[in-house]
Amino acid sequence: MTTETNRPTVGPQDRASGGLQLRGITKRFGSLVANDSIDLDIRPGEIHCLLGENGAGKSTLMNVLYGLLQPDGGQILIDGTPVHFDNPEQAMAAGIGMVHQHFMLVEVFTVAENLVLGREIGTAGLLNMKAARSRVRELSTRYNFAVDPDAVVENLPVGVQQRVEILKALANDAKYLIFDEPTAVLTPQEIDELIAVMRSLRDEGRAIVFITHKLREVREIADKITVVRRGAVVGTAEPTASEAQLAELMVGRAVSLTVEKEPAAVQDAPRLVINGVSVAGASGALVVEDLDLDVAGGEIVCIAGVQGNGQSELVEAVLGLLPVSRGSITLDGRAISNLKPKQTIDAGVGYVPEDRQHDGFVGTFTVAENLVLNSFDEPPYARGIALDLARIRSNATDRVAEFDIRTESIDTPVSSLSGGNQQKVVLARELSRPLSLLIASQPTRGVDVGAIEFLHRRLVRERDNGTAVLIVSTELDEVAALADRIAVMYRGRIVGVVGPDTSREVLGLMMAGVGLDEARTLASTATAPAKDEAPADDAALEGNRP
């Protein structure tokens, strides 16, 4: 897809010296060099993609630019003049705005309050909320955002919250807009809308920095691509570069973006059966409602959906972490609803939690200790009330070798490992005993591309062992790569179960709550033929198997 069609000739800003320049920016945290002498040119009227893996130093660099961090070396130039930012206030005054990955919005405030926070409108210290509201209306009319100034932010959908975040930057008339991983929480349709917004801002002559690790988006929108690896710029690329080329540049070696797997040898009887299950959230609202799903041995079922549609609660209910209000869950014919988590684990359920830092391991414990967290109280690791430390260590040595866990030793605290290796520790622990069901939530979130390959292969191998595998993921690429069947979840219900080769458009519509049939009709009429995938959604539908 080309981006040149609707791009106007940019006027006098397009000088060689114009725009924002980073020269040799270096930032260290202790012994870690997060940014190593980075150069970057950001020009008005351009969308500049900063591509790199998690932990490559993209966010650090942008926090330096936004004044949240101070560089240890290097210089920032605006229109050729050196500037220095001690805090975000100075960066904002220089025309830099940021749309943060985790929105910097006060959730209990209204849109108008969030917009004026830090640059309040009023006289003698008194707030003039009327002026603030009309400022929101004026801006949202100008950019065609439908945002109600009196809406409380926490009640707004994520996509609208992001628009509030964008409005905050625009209210300050930012000339340089940084978008930090803006697509992570959006549906495919919302991503399209965001891309349209970014283009129109670019066409106004603003400079846009778009931080991401998603290759597809980069190719769609970038005017210029800079790739960062381990804190250093490793190259630039044209938007015409292929995904494989970009991935190689980003990771530093050739990576396979697809998962090689045999066709599933699906067993006849489903092992996990979820029947009419409802789960209440903390407020008593039903976040999972009357949900049916089954997973057979030897297949991978992926639950796709935008974050916050009840996936986490469904998984926690299966594990016994949340009570099941209605319905039943059975595993191999045995009822497991409302068991205690320990009983569920003993029933043969393995679990890779979505927030591994919080739920997956104990960061200050060693690799060896974390590898037996689910079995330390049973033989062979326990002898009476004592731990058999020799066994625990030998187990750890075996697992570290088997799962290629890159750690200094088995006595290293897990918190000091990289995200990918932490996730390998969690998966190794869960797979170290025979399982009937493996549940993995966001198994590769925050994991480098190299480790993703490995983790995906292990998940497929577990499937081939005859385990029922249930994966929750918000990444459509991952869903498409792993799933034998895809269940799309929206507002606590399964919208439909489809085959793995369903097009992204159809999945995207379903993730917004559109039923399968209508989604297909809409996708086939609305899709431009130039899209990557052929509309293959007619083929290989094996949903609703008995």
Added chain:
Amino acid sequence: MSTPSTVTPTTTGAEPAGSTAVTHYVESTEKRRQRLSTGVLVAVVGLLLLILLASTSGVARFALSDAFDAVQLPTVDVPGAPTVLVCGVLCLVAGAGFISGRLRGRLPALAGTVAGVAFLLGFLTWAAAGRDLPFPVSNQFAGTLTLATPLVFGALCGVLCERAGVVNVSIEGQFLSAAFAAAVVGSLTKSVPAALFAAVLAGVAMAALLALFSIKYLVNQVVLGVVLNLLAVGVTGFLFDQLVQPNSAKYNSAPVLEPVPIPGLSSIPFFGRVLFEQSVLAYLAALSVVVVWLLLFKTSWGLRVRAVGEHPHAADTVGISVTRVRWSAVLAGGIFAGLGGAFFTLAATGSFSKEFTVGNGFIALAALIMGRWHPVLATVMALFFGFVTQMASQLQTLSTPMPSQFLLILPYVATIIAVAGLVGRVRAPAADGIPYEKS
């Protein structure tokens, strides 16, 4: 565990076909437990009233004015046994309503209120029935305001600190230091304004310690608060023993604030006596509620205070100095705590004695939490605490058959009922008690 997620994606691409946008609710385990325990408690209270019915005889009399009032109002006679019976039955019905789980919408709050009022009325009727003296209603209300005055100041101090994200459990310590400063300076100068000024300074000084260690040195705020309370007890106790006690004429005879009747208003029957014959500090407390409300919700500073208490990082990214805003809020809180502390010395005897704020700082803290960190609601809760405390002391003079220690439990029983029925789930400022460190 995951956070409650009610996030719903936008559907601007295409309207979802026949999707049900309605969220359905079931009762969560926590709410069920809360409802059942409320029901049982209310029912037990109802039963208690029915048991008390056996010892209720004669007529309960409630005096609307006392002998000193210019306008004499009649004394209301209430038949003892029937009233207690009706109140007991009302409590039982409300309890049954909670237990049945059939109460929807506004009904639980209504049932809670009915049960609370019925309990108070039934209990008072039982206590006053057949006694020689009538129950003095106007005294009850006037005393409520007096007792609530320091609580209101303390709660306002807490509101300012905690809205900015600094937990303040050292209101008690601030009270104590301010009371001490008011006593000493008041005695030396014989001037009320000077005493008030000294008290405010002492309150602000304690607040500065709280701010220094919690904001700059990131000390756990609850532990810090406890330590500050102990510090205040220790320092005032030491100075009292060594300096004040040996020479109490010089150091411990501060002027006393006399009630200031407001001309005109104070001669309104009943209400004049209750509302408009209070000390200067009581009027100041009422004014302070308005001031704090205005500050928090109508000024830029207030917006910033609330922002740093909810999401300090967001405030930081728009160029607000979290540290400075928190400091200012904690110090401003110290002013109110100082005024509250001065009340103990100046409104009563004009003298200080060891640890004589007797836990009022903690009650102010409770009022703040039950008042959901809102200045007006917190004031209402402070008045409620004042009411029950005053009632307990009034009942002692009626020589009820109940031991006086038991009467002192009353305020807290009433509190539990009120909280369960009226307040429900409370939500603190999101960053309350969490030190802010720049990443």
